[in-house]
Amino acid sequence: MRFLFSFLLLIFSLALPAFAQSVRPALSKPYLVAPIVLDNQVIAQAWVFPREDKKNFAVEAKPLLEGLQSQLKDSLWINLKNRVRPEGVVTLQDLEGAGLSVFFDEARLELKVDLPLKHRRGNDLDLNYAELSTRPYMRPDAHSGYLNLRMLQSFQYGAGTTEEKLPLSSQVDLVENIKGFVFESSGEYLEGDEYPWKRHDTRIRHDDEERMIRYTLGDLTLNSRGFQVAPNLAGFSVVKEFSIQPYKTLRPLSNTEIVIKRPSFVEVYVNGFLYSQLRLAPGVFNIRDFPLAIGQNNVKVKIRDDFGQEELYDFSVLFENTLLGKGVQEFSYAVGLPWSESGADRAYDNTGAATTFFHRVGVTDQLTLGLNFQNYLSQSMTGLEVSGISRWGYLSFDGGYSSVSEDKQGFAEKLRYRTLDRMLGRDVPVVLTLEAENRDPDFVPVSVFDTGIVSYVRRYDSQLNFRFFQNWFFGVGSGTLEVPTGVNERQYRSNLVVPINNQTRVELSYSKTVGLNEDDRGLISFFWNEAQGKYSASAYYDSLQKTTNLTVNRNNMHKYDDVRASASLQASDGQESANLMAEYLAQPFSLRLEHFTTRQDSQDTNTTSLGLNTGIAWVGNHAAFTQPIYDSFVLLHSKMLPEGQELMINPNGEKGDAQLGPRHTTVLRDQSAYYKYTVNVDSTSLPIGYLLEKEYFNVQPSYRSGVLIELDLKKKIMVKGRVVDQKGQPIAYVAGDILNNQDQLVDNTFFTNKNGGFLIEGLEPGQYKIMTDRPYLGPLIFEVTEVPGNSLDLGNIVLKKEDSE
Template sequence: MSHWARARSECCSLLLAAPLAAAGQTSADDLQRTLERLAAERAAAAPRFGETLLLGLRVNGQPRPQTVRAVRVPEGLALPQTLWQELMLRPPSLPPRMIDNELYLILSDGPGGLVRWRVEELSQTLELDAPPQAFANQKLELDRAATQVTLPAQLGLFANYDLQWQRRVGGDGALDGLAELGVLTGPGDLNHQMLYRSDSGWTRLDTRWTWDRPARLATLRVGDVISQAGSWGRALRMGGVQWASDFSLRPGFLSFPLPTLKGEAALPSTVDVFVNNSQRLQGRVQPGPFDITDLPLVTGQGEIRTVVKDLLGREQVVVQPYYISPSLLKPGLDAYSFELGWVRENYGIDSARYGQGLGQVTWRRGVNTHFTVEGRGELAADQQTVGASGLWLLQDWGTLNVSVARSHSRLAGGEDLSDGGSTGSVGGVSEGGVAGRRLPRGGWLGTLGLERQGFGWSGAVEVRRASVGFVQRGLTESPRWSGSATLGTQWQGWGLGAGLVYQGAPQRPSVQGVITPATKLWTLNAGRGLGAWGYIGLSMLKAGGGGGTAVSLFWTLPIGDHQSISTSWQGQRGGDSPSQRQWQLQFQDNPPPGEGLGYQVLADSGGRRQLLAQWQDRHVALNGGVSRLQGRTDLRAGVGGGLAWLDGSVYAGRRVDGGFAVVEVADHPDVRITHDNQVVARTDASGRAYLPTLRGYQVNRVGVMADDLPLDADIESLDLQVTPAARRASLIRFPIGISRTATFRLVDAHGHPVPAGADLRPVDQMRSFPVGLDGRAFVAGLSAAPGPHRLEVRWPDGGCEASIELPPGARELPDLGVVTCQATPTPASTTRSAP
């Protein structure tokens, strides 16, 4: 009993005794006996500590299904710890107590307890009044777990080709092409790319071995790689080794920090989350505070509206603005890239020209939701550069990026690093005095940038300053000052954008003494959708420093699912080129995603007439065209596709992008295969179909069209969901077999039909079939393997055995004629004794 209940009982006793004493109706002895009796009753009604109660439960007015075992203690009421965990209540302030070898937590009667309680004596129910703060926090995590690959990888080979032939009528022709060879294995894949020119022959582009580690979200590459640039570096082609983070190995993984939605509920409630008025989540929460993390949101500025509705229909609406930058990392998340090798030179011209050795490291870490730090270093024999960057989230304004870098280099003595110095001296020392020597020089680089994406407007600005002597790989001459600025907004249904790119003078003159002047480039664009009338746009480009101006106005009108008409006007004036004006009209019919034809017809005011066409099916893509301008006619033709080898067979199809698969449907030919509910292939004579593309580390839904299967097909599933690794070859076997059927007339050794209703069962099946009138029988589920099939026939008074053999061929329901069933002894369990 609580303190309030005991105080109420004492007050009642005094109120009953006081009128008797005041009225003088009883003697002093009678009054004493009355008080003693009331005291005894009060003592009997007082709680007995250590008493065990079995109570019903009601929380915040809502009945719960649990039956509570509670124990009275001097401090209040002790409840089992397991009940606290089921109710998701926070632990009380009083220490726990062991009762009957079980841990109990105590509901206190003191004013400091969050949970108010009382025992309803008539119904023997424990009533708890708990505010949301009394419950433990709930966390709804929506981030995807690591991808589980369900489709084993096989050894596979593929080759992609793309050939283009061009010839001017009356002139010479040229043949160019790209070729790609790949070896796909379980641990990784080997890729080799080549370029062919008719005037120079074959040139190697890239050769690379790639090994993914999805559990670590990282990839190892050996061979020709592209380094990561970081915030201030340059991406380089190198030959060597790269070990780098790769968040794409877990589709749906969000590397940038997301806002956490917080709320609370006193009763079980439903939660609806709307992002920019679009519903993204609907779920249920138990009483108490809750957090929703990793909610998929649109980057940039936005608004989240959370609606919480409890069992009584009461609604809470919380509106929370947010700003998300994909440039930042989640707190505690690391992104890195390590490269070691030699810089690639003359890419696309020389097959294997590598320069100086170089080591690079780029490392980024999310410190908190508003700050990410980055460090980067470059190390070569004649140059070392190191720098650091910081990215800050400025609430609704955007992302601030600050970078500083320092370089140290040893350059040839003939190269001048002084401000405005001549090319023949270095720091006042004549070239002849330092010929052949390499002098140390140092320099620094600083960058400052701000980027914002929002509803009202978006923009970005960046300024870079490089001192004399700063050196970094991938940039021969760094300008002293450079910068860029962009701004975009919406106005009256128009999308407006403007930009400026500034390239200042270089740090120093070139070796030949040429000084490149500073340049500016202004851009302006506007566009608006016209509903059923298509889209209209305007763009303008202006080069500063005496450069020209180019203006383009265009209009596009869709007239079908994949057809459109477009027209444009282009004008140019100023600069070193003569003024030009040109009008153009184009009709385009895009080829369908599957098989079909597409074409393009173009004409302009300059006299050009052009017709291009493309046709594709499951095996190859062909293109061709003819163009005529100023009396010259040019012809073009091309072919592209891919070849693949898997499990002893070669397949022709579209270009292989990533990985491929072969689908096996028993021996059923000409069966349509679907990928994500789109028909993409048909099985060949051996029941196999080639899929040139599967999405790596994602669920791919591959299906079979049931209408194409024969009636005797044994179907277990028509749809499979498979998850392959990226750049792998896979074999998908559908659980569909060939189930042969047959009809015949079953007779005994004397030629009499087997009794109607007899039970017929193939010996290798659990399924049985009834025999009809005149011994007519039907059986299904027979294997397609050659050889006899034994049958067991039973009826109440006897039984027999028969053997049938299916004829060769593809008939679905052959009639085997008359089949003789040899009698067998009746089983003892079915023998009847005479009375």
């Protein structure tokens, strides 16, 4: 009976694939490769060494630890890791000592693991993003970058002008990322201009991913708060950049903890609508980041386990997207020299540096405080911000104090109130917004250059929005503006949005301004989108400008080998115009043709333009041409791609997001920085005998970076034959390991049937050696060569006995 059990174990282990080609721990027979099952799911496959007692029943430790790491609490996982024996195994006694209950099912040849809830790790379940794999994400390489080039050549002709070739214009963007330090610069060229080349922003950036801080040296792009005016500066800035961790909860969003005791089906309802459905194993889950409406929200989580028993969790949360979560900080600090354009370059004001900053803190989930400051020469401004939400609405206050000189100082205040979309657990069809702003005549925001902005003294505004009849919206509003000199201004407005169906809507708006002049303006707009999104159209009429416009679009459905086009007509008082545009999208470039015609007083003026948009991207020593890149990218390369072969990247119907082939390198462009993606390489079109070792790759690019994916494409040959002894008799039921010419393990599933026959599914060309489990038999040495059909028959192979036998 024991012999039969051992024989079944041997047959089962030989029938399983060589999982990751792991090396078998050095323990004696019997042994087999068995699945490890937790919550009815296979979490790993490992070598198992069945024994009668728990002290000697051993399991290969590495795959078991990898499978349990996401399920077991850290302290228990470390405890189990410390119990690993020198042979690389743990025993059933070790597993039970770490809090696991383990049972070996001899009928199914499975190792079943039971993990109590108290020993399970708590999990964050982000409904906005579902992790597709526990495999690590590929990060950017040490050196990557891209160069974008856009060129436009226009020709003008017609009765109203002299025929001529207009100046060639172009724009260049350069990005170079070296170990996370990003150099970026751009410029434009205009043929025949006094200064043909003009430089745009040039800077170096570096992100601290753990702290979500972005450091910038050079030309700065800054945000502002309160009464601040964002200046043009060249200097140094430190900014809290939430986009560095896009999956982290930083706003006071949903945060609900549930306990699941058995495998269950979970449904999440937000404000009465089913938002998500999930199948979850037992554990503790913190469900977060589902979409909320402004105000009070009703969230219900329904759990139905595998026995049909239901449990309901009911939550209620307040939400406002301008607030910060408790303890979360948002800030921007910058200092630099103001600049203005001067010829082909920029003139930097070295008479004094400008300083600007703001800092906001979430005191609670319902209250956020902020402070801001700006200074330049004798000008300074200090501001205070308070924002809060309650069941009665959202209220914010901004205050500012400016000083230009000893005799010119002033205050400013701005107050904003908005009722909530949901109050007391119910949808509110009416939302009221009120704003009031007051500025002293001597209040002047800090401005590094005289912008000529006329400041107003007081501003009041109100808006009332109604929602009814299945997403019909109607709004009315009014406002007044009091200025230091001249006539004050009053404005009245209304708008109506009528959705005819899911693809069509009509908007009507009216505004009346009363000031120095009295202007009445009506606007009628029409929007239509085809259900598949391939075609769209819009039209509007403006009564004040007496302008009518009609636009029809043909949208591209694929990122390459496709065309997008548009045609528009516009008519106004005494003038008509038409614009036609078509752009062909290829992977390495796009070609644009545009024609613009204007008719006035029976004379036509025509302008035809030809454009080329292209670029080159590189990662390490690999590069490829591409359409211009605006963010990050993935570069895919395969040196073994067969001639004329094509592989789709992220296939979607007839096309994908990119295509590899006939070139050996391609670019998957515009991957948003810090987001997680799964890149799918479709290998179904490969000819017989070619094998792509891996088809799915997890990537996570950083700010303006490139990730390199080297596709391991191999040519595999099926090998078959028959093993016989010196007398020509078949040698049956021989198992063995296949080694390459460097004595590295290639396959451990070699096995002969009762007739001595064997079949090896795929080997690369080269020399191989098979070491059998029969000590008295010598090695079986053979060579695999490329053959038509990728199938090689070795015929009868004589396996001799060792001379020492």
